[in-house]
Amino acid sequence: MIEIKDLVKTFDGFKALDGTNISVPKGSVYGLVGPNGAGKSTVIRHILGIYKEDSGSVTIDGTPVWENRSIKARCAAIPDDWYYFANATIREMMHFYKGIYPSFSVERYEKLKEAFPIEEKKVIRHLSKGMQKQVAFWLALSTMPECLILDEPVDGLDPVMRRQVWSLMMSDVSERGTTVLVSSHNLRELEDVCDHVGIMDKGKVLLERNLTELQDNMVKLQVVFGTDVTELPADIPVLHSSRLGRVFTLIMRMNSDRAMEVLKPYSPMLVDAIPLTLEEIFIYELGGEHYEVKDIVI
Amino acid sequence: MKSKTSLFNVTIFKRNIKSVWPFWGLLSFVAVIPSLFLIMEWIRHGIDTTEFNPFEVKYMFYNAAIYLAPLVAFATAWIAAFFVWMYLYTAKSVGAFHSIPVTRAGLFVTNYLSGIVIMLIPYVIGGALFILTLIIIGVGFHMSVFVLIGAVIIDSIFFFSFATVIAMMTGNMFALPLLYLAFNFLALGIENLFNFVISNLLYGLSFSLSAKTDFLSPLVCLMRNMRTVREYSYNRIGELPETMTRDLIGVSLENGHIMLIYGAVGVIFAIIAFLMYRGKKSESAGDVVSFKPLKPIIHWIYTITGTVILGMLLYYIFSEAEIRGMNVIQGSLCFIAALAISYYTGLMLLEKTVRVFNKKTFVGFAVGAVLSVICCFCMKYDVLGIEKRIPDASKVQEIQLYMGNSYTIDGSNKELVQKTMDFHKNIIENKDLLNARFFDSNDDEEYVYDYVTIEYVLKNAEVLRREYRIVVPRNNKTEFDKAYVDFVSDKDLIKTLLHEDDEYYLSGGYFTLYSYNSELSAKYGLNTDSWDLSDWQTKTIYDAVKKDLEAGNWKPGRNNYSNESNNVIGYIAVFFEKRIERSEDTYYYNTDDLDVNLTPDMTYTLEAIRDLLGLSEEQMEEFVDILIKANEPVDEYQYYYDK
Structure with missing residues (x-):
């Protein structure tokens, strides 16, 4: 279990993390989402032991990560800009990983050759960005990680390869109980794979839930009121509303049954509950934090 | 291969060594050249091994320990440090290395040892081959080689530790070599810079390179203060040194402890570097200075150095053509302008932005400006009494x-x-x-x-x-x-001047005639314009000069040095020597000389020269006349230039 408590990190007076709290259950796939500059990569660098916290704590299975060799040996990371040695071939990098990670499995590495059809003797520098990313997955998965930390992991991969790597990761999660923390802006993709989600903004986690709970806790309704209701009643608690003719679209922070009850006194002629996508939850949650989409005409 | 200890990682070590093979490969190639040369000489012509007196071999090894070892270590240490610590300088690589399951202690020890090994590989290859070559060609094995081996190891440890401290201090790959170079010579540089300034602005002070702070410039200190002393046994044939033969009977290393002290400092530097690495923030990758507390120190060193250099330059340009002391107003303006440039460019480099002009930074600048004006006043009015100082x-x-x-x-x-x-x-x-x-x-x-x-x-x-x-x-x-x-x-x-009451004795001399030409050569049968003097000739000339001095025909000081008389026709040098006993069997000589510009007024000396050249009185008169005419006006520089 990855546990971050009250994490604070300041860079030259700028507070990048301001009391961040994250809890990633063991064996879960946790999606960390947030706008640019929210502090997601900073959180990831703390989990990987790259940054030392100014205050707060970062633990994996209750043990602090900083300068902890055994914890780091159980984690693999694929950062957005994966590092490899200049002029190193895939095989040479494999030997390096093998020497560094005690749990590195050559057998698995050989098996994964099928999934990643790239010539091993090729110099990584000469590969395309997408292929380099494949190499990163190939090597990271070969370390048999108990914890996989991913920052924009499928960026640059083609759709087939995206499915391929997600499938490999999911099988690791289901077979070996690997914990995955993934930061991405591709919310549609995260929605398919994540079971937990944390939304970050300005160095803080705004909300952190099980994805199902999150989706249950917010509802989108299309409502048509009677002719006597021309405006949306002020006492209906909505996160966001819009109107097209007589059809109101309401976003409410509650489940659909409760929303129906709230609307009942106004005797709506039609109420239709539509589940929200993760992207919509993200947009409406941050809208409340003044990060809404602005209608700007240039 | 998995590492058994947490302090050393074989994989990283191997990768370090492997990745920089062109560097140590090239150095190794250079290191084997002397051996190859010796072997080829041996094969082609054979080598007279009697020339390799054991003391000469010892002398060679000791000299290599004094000069070669520190010079090579100084030149290669920063490159080795650059290779092994390079990962600290980009966010991408520092993230990769600090996320792997190796502690910082493990990374430090592994990389530190890698750097030392990278520096030593060429010595191991070249040195082993050289020792083997000496044995093969019959010179044999000399224990003194261990002094060289020790020096190589100690110097490598010191300079690599020093470079490692610098590598930890900075987060910028371009700053590493610059800071390494700067900090190696900083103390001496600043010392001589201030010498230069005060020699220009204070009366009576002249600029000469000084090295009072050479202990802070290790390369200079090692090469200046360590010495190889040779002991000879003399076979005296005559009084003068030229008439003696000598045999080398011993070689010893003087001030070898300096090297040991630097070795100890190297170990301390390594510990400091380790502590710095433990506290180094990964996010400092790219910064010129990684540690905040060091920023003002480095900034002010840069500012002071820049202000002095630039200030003097501006003062030269905008003040008098030739500086004759401090003009407070002009000086203050020049130094404040130089301070502004140095102070703010320093800030820009450290903060990586040009937006450094604010109230907070202005306070620092203002303090610097006030100090500059105070310094100008101190120079002008010799507040420290430097100009007036005469010892007790x-x-x-x-x-x-x-x-x-x-x-x-x-x-x-x-x-x-x-x-x-x-x-x-x-x-x-x-x-x-x-x-x-x-x-x-x-x-x-x-x-x-x-x-x-x-x-x-x-x-x-x-x-x-x-x-x-x-x-x-x-x-x-x-x-x-x-x-x-x-x-x-x-x-x-x-x-x-004449060494009349001291232990100096005459040891030789020569005289030369200016504007000597073929006319003189043909007429008087002289085949040279310069004559070395034997013992008795030196004494004759010395006595003649003394008589001229007593008679007032020759005056030392300005009359001698300057062109007061335009009829200088030649130059005489008389050498003195004094024997200083070092021990019962060994000694050395202190020397001095008497320089005389020969003029026609120096009748006694001219008479002595006439005797030496075998000329009659009439001939001499004519001879001097020819020299005077040929010499007018006297322009010694032109004379030498034409010649």
Whole structure:
């Protein structure tokens, strides 16, 4: 279990993390989402032991990560800009990983050759960005990680390869109980794979839930009121509303049954509950934090 | 391969060594060249192994330990450090290395050892081959090689540790070599920079390279202070050294402890570097200075150095063409302008932004500006008393005086010491007069120029050196002018010049005639213009010069040095020697010389020369006339240039 408590990190007076709290259950796939500059990569660098916290704590299975060799040996990371040695071939990098990670499995590495059809003797520098990313997955998965930390992991991969790597990761999660923390802006993709989600903004986690709970806790309704209701009643608690003719679209922070009850006194002629996508939850949650989409005409 | 300990990672070590093979490969190639050369010589011509006297081999190894080892270590340490610590300089690589399951202690030890090994590989390859070659060609194995091996290891540890501290201090790959170079020579650089400034702005101070702080510039300190001392046994045939044969009977290393001290400092540096690495923030990758507390220190070092260099340059440009001391207003303006440039560019480099102009930074600049003005005032009014300083006579061990000739005045000669000090005081008191004459007089015919150097060697080994440009009119006008002439002609001083009452003895000499030409050669059958003097010839010339001196035909000091007489027809040098016993069997020589510009007035000396050249009195008269005519006007530089 990855546990971050009250994490604070300041860079030259700028507070990048301001009391961040994250809890990633063991064996879960946790999606960390947030706008640019929210502090997601900073959180990831703390989990990987790259940054030392100014205050707060970062633990994996209750043990602090900083300068902890055994914890780091159980984690693999694929950062957005994966590092490899200049002029190193895939095989040479494999030997390096093998020497560094005690749990590195050559057998698995050989098996994964099928999934990643790239010539091993090729110099990584000469590969395309997408292929380099494949190499990163190939090597990271070969370390048999108990914890996989991913920052924009499928960026640059083609759709087939995206499915391929997600499938490999999911099988690791289901077979070996690997914990995955993934930061991405591709919310549609995260929605398919994540079971937990944390939304970050300005160095803080705004909300952190099980994805199902999150989706249950917010509802989108299309409502048509009677002719006597021309405006949306002020006492209906909505996160966001819009109107097209007589059809109101309401976003409410509650489940659909409760929303129906709230609307009942106004005797709506039609109420239709539509589940929200993760992207919509993200947009409406941050809208409340003044990060809404602005209608700007240039 | 998995590492068994957490402090050393074989995989990273191997990768480090492998990745920089072109570097150590090239150095190894250079290192094997001497051996290859020796082997080829041996194969082609054979080698006379008697030339490889065991002491000569020892001398070679010791010299390599003193000069080669620190020089190579200095040059290669930063490159090795650059390779092994390079990952600290980009966010991407530092993230990769700090996320792998190796602790910082493990990374440090592994990379540190990698760097040392990278530096030593060429020595191991080249050195082993060289030792083997010496054995093969019959020179044999000499234990003194272990001194060289020790020096190589110690110097490598020191310079690599030093480079590692710098590597930890910075987060920028371009800053590493610059800071390494700067910090190696910073102390000496600043010392000499200030020497340069005060020598330009304070009266009587002359610029000469000094090395009081050389212990802070390790390369200079090691190469300057460590010495190989050779001991000889002499077979005396005659009195002069040229007539002796000598055999090398011993070689020893002097000040070897300096190397050991630096070795110990190297270990301390390694520990400091490790502590710095533990505290180094990964996010500092790219920063010129990684540690916040160091930023103001480095900023001010940069600011002060830049201000002094640039300030002096501006002062040269905008002040007088030739600096004659400090003009407070001009100086302050120049130094404040230089401060502004240095201070703010320093901030820009450190903060990686040009937006450094704010109230907070202005306070620092204002403080610097006030200090600059204060320094200009201190220079102008000699607040520290540097210009006026004359040591206490009781503390003087010796005075080295130079006025056309060099004079060594022993501290025990209290009367002459006092006279010299009075003369020194007189110069200081007449600073304005002498400066005005020097800078404003254009009439070379009327004035005589001389340089006077007074160097006090004090009993505590301190040296106080002053240098003055003395300008006096041909017809003495002021009290100072008379005092100057009196001092130059002082009998005690002349005794010192002629070494009449000391242990120096004549050891040789030569004389040369200016404007010697084929006309003279044909007429008088002379086949050279320069004659080396034998023992008796030296004595003859010396006695003749002495007579001319007593008769007032020759005056040392300005008359000798300057072109007061335009009819200088030649030059005489008489050498003196004094034997200094080092131990019962060994000794060395101190030397001095008497320099004389020969003029037609020096009748006794000319007569002695006539005897030496075998000319008659009539011939000599004609001979001198020809020389005078050929010499007019005297232009020694042109003479040598034409020649």
